Amino acid sequence: MEDDKNSKPKLKLAIYWGAACGGCCVSVLDVHEKLLDIVAAADLVFWPLALDIKYKDLEAMPDGSIDVTLYNGAIRNSENQHIAMLLRQKTKILVAYGSCAHMGGIPGLANFSTKELLFDRIYCDTESTENPEKIKPQPIYKVPEGELKLPIFFNDVLTLDQVVCVDYYIPGCPPQTERLLEVLMAIIKGSELPSKKSVVGAYEKSQCDECERKKTENKKIKKFYRPWEIEDDGETCFLEQGVICLGPATRGGCGTRCIKGNAPCRGCYGPPPDVLDPGAKMMSAIATMIDANDPEEIENIIEQIEDPAGTFYRFSLPSSIIRRKLI
Structure with missing residues (x-):
């Protein structure tokens, strides 16, 4: 007869990055051997960086079927926004993971500029750029084979909670591995969680x-x-x-x-x-x-x-x- 631990259904975990550098995703792997404990208790159902999975697979999942999502990165474009809203719909506990999701992070410094100025600098004015026709990315570009589509680049960089309701925040650039383990193991063990909107693993003092x-x-x-x-x-x-x-x-x-x-x-x-x-x-x-x-x-x-x-x-x-x- 299987014991209760073995018969207990595994949690479903998702990880996604928006406007981010990838450091938060690397920090997930920094749990080292503790990864075995997480894998034993949770199935990773969505992580485009590590799994061969498509957005249509996420869209097909039942609402609320994902137990925990770690969303890292700011909201820079329409794709980031769409996936954030989709993950909120599919997830019981949505965590803003890292400084970019929490506060906007380094990508958020672009708010000192504008979309137009950024595009001018990146695609026309850098010292190594040769673009005499001043061609810049467009959301839709028609070619003989059909239409090519790119996400819409927003004028503002947004935090995750400026787009969807966030349950918890794990700060840091990148977050400490210990804080991630504390959150995941508390959920896995069914421990009492902090009040919603809490910044996990942070003090109130400076x-x-x-x-x-x-x-x-x-x-x-x-x-x-x-x-x-x-x-x-x-x-x-x-x-x-x-x-x-x-x-x-x-x-x-x-x-x-x-x-x-x-x-x-x-x-x-x-x-x-x-x-x-x-x-x-x-x-x-x-x-x-x-x-x-x-x-x-x-x-x-x-x-x-x-x-x-x-x-x-x-x-x-x-x-x-x-x-x-x-x-």
């Missing part, structure tokens, strides 16, 4: 609260440096050394992986729950640290920060208050 580097109460900054311009001592707070670190505007929970690798925090975990806008939070934090009273000197110090908008909103622009450049 990175600075878990950072082990030496820091003083009253930071004073006379000059800002890019990381390669100074020799990090490996012990002192990056900000006190004049290196931009997004720790004050980023929630903890990642184990300060970048900082322990002697690199400043980039902000991929997103802001703590009491921070409405990470860029505004960083500007406020830095304003209190500048060691100057003369307006001209203050301006000169601030001008040393390279690409402040891109730095402060590196992972979070589409989910921030400003969302994009005004056009």
Whole structure:
């Protein structure tokens, strides 16, 4: 007689990427031997990166038949949007997996530009491009054999929850393997799950609260440096050394992986729950640290920060208050 464990039906798991680099998909494989535990308890029913499966196969699945979907990547075009909506329809628990699905991520920096400007640069103006007719991609292109179709490229990069209802968020670029295992094993074991809309594996306090580097109460900054311009001592707070670190505007929970690798925090975990806008939070934090009273000197110090908008909103622009450049 089979025991209950063997007779229990396996969960159905799906993974998909939208506008993403692929790092989140690689992080799924980083569970190493724990992958055997997942495979023993769940069937992977949809993952175009790893399985020979088509969109029509997903469309044919009954609504709500997939137990868990990990959706990584932002929403950049109509294909991303369509599959996000389809997976929401087919899935019981939809997880925004990684910074791009969670906040817009690196692709979201395109919101500082427009579709037209991006296409001009990519297809016409790059130094290595020869395109005298200035041909750009079109959603529909007619050829003798019929019509060729491409997804519609949106003017805005969107987060997953700006398109569909999301159940949980696993932040990070890429997410920590431990957080993924915690979520999957909790579902597999039937454990009580966090409240809906929770950011899983993240703290409510900032990175600075878990950072082990030496820091003083009253930071004073006379000059800002890019990381390669100074020799990090490996012990002192990056900000006190004049290196931009997004720790004050980023929630903890990642184990300060970048900082322990002697690199400043980039902000991929997103802001703590009491921070409405990470860029505004960083500007406020830095304003209190500048060691100057003369307006001209203050301006000169601030001008040393390279690409402040891109730095402060590196992972979070589409989910921030400003969302994009005004056009």
